[in-house]
């Protein structure tokens with residue numbers, strides 16, 4: 673491993689530590705020079721992409737007694753009043769999972785609403801909430817891979833379909 677001063681395609685110089693065979697490092701340097709952004713420009717670009725993206729809904733779910741479904745809306749400053757009116761609470765504790773942006777999203781505040789109870793009890797509320805969220809034309813991101821089947825299980829009231837988390 674060694675440190676290299678690299679001139680990124682954005683025009684800024686930045687030091688990077690590179691690993692691997694010399695040939696591989698050389699390839700990385702060439703890539704950074706042609707296509708790469710320095711870390712400040714990378715961050716700026718991701719932030720503006722996110723700004724343009726609008727609110728992003730993530731769904732977390734947990735099987736059990738009580739079962740838990742939580743809707744978390746990130747990037748939601750512009751719609752916070754609507755969320756608040758619907759009973760969402762603001763917190764910095766939500767961690768965006770599987771972000772398409774590769775950012776560490778700790779520290780980003782979000783609005784969340786949580787439903788707890790037996791599948792039959794909460795299925796109607798959850799279905800209603802999904803309907804409302806879907807009417808908003810916001811982007812949905814699955815926070816857990818089993819979420820889709822879990823939600824359909826809850827909506828259809830088929831507790832047997834709920835996968836183990």
Ligand SMILES: [Zn+2]
Pocket residue numbers: 680682683684709710711712713714
């Ligand atoms: Zn730069």
